Each structure stands twice: as structure tokens, then as C-alpha cells.
Amino acid sequence: MVLLLGGHCVKKPNIIFIYSDQHRGDAVGCAGHSEIKTPCLDRLGSEGVVFTQCYTNGPICMPARATMMTGQYVREHGVWQNVVEADRNGPSHVRNIRDAGYHTALVGKTHLCMHTGGTRSQEKTQILQDWGFEDIYEMHGPHASGVNKSAYSDYLEELGLWETHRDYVQTSKARLEAGQARAWEDPPCPLPSESHLDSYTGRTAAEWVRDYGGDKPFYLQVLFPGPHNPFDSPSEYREMYNLEDISQGIMDLPKEPHPPYIVRSLYRAGDAKTMTVEEKKQLVINYYAKITLIDAAIGGIIDALEAKGELDNTWIIYSSDHGEMAGDHRLSHKAVFYDASVRVPLIVRPSGGQSGWTSEGLTDCLNITATMIDVAGAEPLENSDGVSFAQQVIAGPDAEGAQKGKEVVFSEVASHTMVFDGRYKLIVEALSQKPVELYDCETDPNELNNRADDPELASIRQILTDTHLSQIRGRLDEEKLRIFEATPGKRYPSSA
Numbered sequence: 001m002v003l004l005l006g007g008h009c010v011k012k013p014n015i016i017f018i019y020s021d022q023h024r025g026d027a028v029g030c031a032g033h034s035e036i037k038t039p040c041l042d043r044l045g046s047e048g049v050v051f052t053q054c055y056t057n058g059p060i061c062m063p064a065r066a067t068m069m070t071g072q073y074v075r076e077h078g079v080w081q082n083v084v085e086a087d088r089n090g091p092s093h094v095r096n097i098r099d100a101g102y103h104t105a106l107v108g109k110t111h112l113c114m115h116t117g118g119t120r121s122q123e124k125t126q127i128l129q130d131w132g133f134e135d136i137y138e139m140h141g142p143h144a145s146g147v148n149k150s151a152y153s154d155y156l157e158e159l160g161l162w163e164t165h166r167d168y169v170q171t172s173k174a175r176l177e178a179g180q181a182r183a184w185e186d187p188p189c190p191l192p193s194e195s196h197l198d199s200y201t202g203r204t205a206a207e208w209v210r211d212y213g214g215d216k217p218f219y220l221q222v223l224f225p226g227p228h229n230p231f232d233s234p235s236e237y238r239e240m241y242n243l244e245d246i247s248q249g250i251m252d253l254p255k256e257p258h259p260p261y262i263v264r265s266l267y268r269a270g271d272a273k274t275m276t277v278e279e280k281k282q283l284v285i286n287y288y289a290k291i292t293l294i295d296a297a298i299g300g301i302i303d304a305l306e307a308k309g310e311l312d313n314t315w316i317i318y319s320s321d322h323g324e325m326a327g328d329h330r331l332s333h334k335a336v337f338y339d340a341s342v343r344v345p346l347i348v349r350p351s352g353g354q355s356g357w358t359s360e361g362l363t364d365c366l367n368i369t370a371t372m373i374d375v376a377g378a379e380p381l382e383n384s385d386g387v388s389f390a391q392q393v394i395a396g397p398d399a400e401g402a403q404k405g406k407e408v409v410f411s412e413v414a415s416h417t418m419v420f421d422g423r424y425k426l427i428v429e430a431l432s433q434k435p436v437e438l439y440d441c442e443t444d445p446n447e448l449n450n451r452a453d454d455p456e457l458a459s460i461r462q463i464l465t466d467t468h469l470s471q472i473r474g475r476l477d478e479e480k481l482r483i484f485e486a487t488p489g490k491r492y493p494s495s496a
Helices: 037-047 062-069 091-097 121-131 153-161 162-178 197-211 260-268 277-308 365-375 390-395 454-474 479-485
Strands: 004-005 008-011 014-020 049-051 103-109 135-138 216-222 312-319 346-349 358-360 410-411 415-421 423-428 437-439
Touching: 004 162, 014 277, 014 365, 037 277, 037 312, 037 346, 062 091, 062 365, 091 103, 091 216, 091 365, 103 197, 135 197, 135 358, 153 162, 153 197, 197 216, 197 277, 277 312, 365 390, 415 454, 423 454, 437 454
Parallel strands: 014 216, 014 312, 049 358, 103 135, 103 216
Antiparallel strands: 004 008, 049 346, 312 346, 410 415, 415 423, 423 437
């Protein structure tokens, strides 16, 4: 498909959105991290823009993914935790991009719908078609992949590796549900590296790129199931790291009283209260090594684009649904509003590439969705607060708006809402707007001093509440929130 611009035929660019699961925002080399090894993501950053202040609108899988698809805040779509599904017949940026003349495809973990024991991913195909996808290669998350079937389980069965994978995953899941998630003890993946779930996902995406022969430009989502726990990184990737080279991070426990989401996170962290510095460093290595594995798989996708001659006609955007505490504050996983959980990577390489640069402006997932719509020339999502940064990327580092972003960003999970203005981070109960956490991230970057009740910051709380939270107050679907609140025993389900 071509557009006529100024009398010239211009081919619409392809778009590849690479969206991993549980990649914290600081764990990328091109974002300034000196310990992690991410050469392929660093290459994308050297040919595009690294946004260092990107925040998820929901620090857990399904809320974040529902926002990414719909362009709505959690309070609007109502997916407050991994217990309900967003309306697949509501807004969808994928449908809008499809209707703008793109061929749409996905490879990997969508987590847009619930999968129960023994479900085949193909049984949910109609749901994903309703969202707007045409080519569908869905897989499950690391834990669900040991119970539910997909093309990946078929692949393992052909190699005689299915039972090995299943047993590893089920043992890990049982430890997690028993509150014994000692991630520093996660054994390495028992499969060959090339058979790891994330390797398979990347290879399948690269094959799709090589095989695509349609006349339309394509929009491909590559949804890596990792680096979500278990941190089953293969031994060869762990050997790339040494304990003595890893910083210890934040060993302090969150100060009491704890909001309910932190109480749950402390439970899920297992024995992290007594975790040693060496154990924490091993946890980080297990996690970093899984990111490095995914980075290698991303390199395969880039190679496929180059071999097909499509790299310079493709926008590549990399981000993640949420971060990972990785032992900081003696917490594991996500679903809290500390930076490690709520800040995510964002790397944008426009078609043709450019000299790499960094933007420190505040941005979020809503902006990513708006940008992909903009690049595709698709119809914007109605009533979405997403703002495209496509022109900001193209204009370069010396343009007036290079370092500008949103005035504030919002994030929500488990009946609580965060508002962050780049310095002050306030978390309130979504319905009552009662403050439960407040951090001055300029003077307290490790978020150790909760000043929710500090009279010295009363004016800050008022500004964040009256000026900013008031902007989205009318968007709260109270009925959906109350349904979530009334769901017994399901507010904090096992992760996928």
C-alpha cells in the first residue's frame, strides 16, 4: 500500500511492537545500565530514541495489556487484576491499524483472556480475531505453558522435551503459591537454549517476517513471555554474569504500615525478608540472564528484517507491560508502585534509523499505542489520553520538544491509583482518594521514606489530587471496581 504525499508515492512503513513481560525500566544497556548485557536492544537504541521515563499504566499483566490494546486507563476498562477480561468488542488499536490497510499478526503471550488447565491457545483464536489480529501464533506465559497447550508444547513434544518443561514449571508454580518463591534458587532451564520458550517465540516471529509475502504493510506484535518468573535462564546465559559485578540494590524493607498490595508482595517474596546480599545478587543474575536471552532472540528478528530488505521500512518499538522488583525492598515480581515495578523500557527505532539519542520526558503505554496508530495513519482511539511521540522521534534531539513529555502519568492496580509528576509520586485509594504512599523521588530516589501523612507535603498532595487526579476522576467505572472488590479470593491470583 502506498500514500500520495506531495505527488510522490510513499510506502506505508511496517510496524513491529516487541512487548516483553516483566522487564524493569533500568535493565537495559542503552538506558545507562552498566551491568546488563543487551547488545541487540542497545543497537536499536543507537539507531533511535531511548525514553528513560516510561511508566506502565498498570503494573501487572492483564491490566497493562488491556490498556495497551484499548488506550484506556485501568479505571475505564475495569481490569484491576488478572481476574477479568477487557471487552474485546470495545476500543482496539489493532482493529484501527488493520482498518487502515495493515495486515495484523501476533506471536507470543497476549494474556488478553483467561486460560484454564489444559486449554489450547487455539481455542481462544476467535477472541484475538475480535481484537483485530489476523495471523495468530499465541503462546502461554512461563507458568501457564506448563499446563496449557500451544504450538510450543507441540514443538516440545516432538523433541521429547514436554515432560521436562512441564515438571520444571509445575514445581516452580507450587513454590510460588506456597509463598516459597526464592528466585535466587530458580534452577537454570533444563531445555537447550534454543528450545526455551522465549527463544522459540523470537524464532517464530523471525520466521513470520521472512515468510510474509502480502501486499499490505504489516503490524506485528511480538509478545515475549519472559523475563517473567520463574527466572529459568539457561546456564550459558547465567555464566555471562559474575556475582562480584552485580550491585546489591535496595535491601531495605518497605516501612509500615503497608498498603494491601505491598502486604501481598511481601508474601509472594517468600523468604526475602532474610535474603542475603549474595542471594539477592544471584536472583538478579537469574533475571538479567533471561533478559539477555530475549535480547538474542530480538537480534534474530532484526536479522530477518535485514535479510528481507525491510529494516529501513519498519518502525520497531520495544517496551514491557511492567517491571520486576528483583529483590529490591525485599520484594519480588510486580503489582506495587515502586519504580522497579512501574517503570518500563521504551526504545523506538523509526524506519530508516537515525543517530541515537535519549529523551527524559514522561511518557506511558497510552502514548505508545497512540504512536503506533499515528505511524499507521489509522483512526485515533476515542477519548484516549495517548499522545503520539512519532514526530518527536523524527524531529531529533535538538528539536524544541525533544525532552518534553506528559505533565503527569497515572498507573493503577488492585483498587489503587498512582499519579507521578516526575518528582512526586502519590498513591491513593482509587475510590476514596485517601493517600497511602507519597515519595519525593528527587531527594529520596530509592523510595524509602513514605510521606503520605507528612504535613510538610500537604500542598503537594493537594496539587496532585485536585489538579491531576481530578482529570481522571470522572472516568472511574465504579461498577467495575466494585465487582473487582467483591470477587472473593481472586484479587491476587497466581501469575501466568
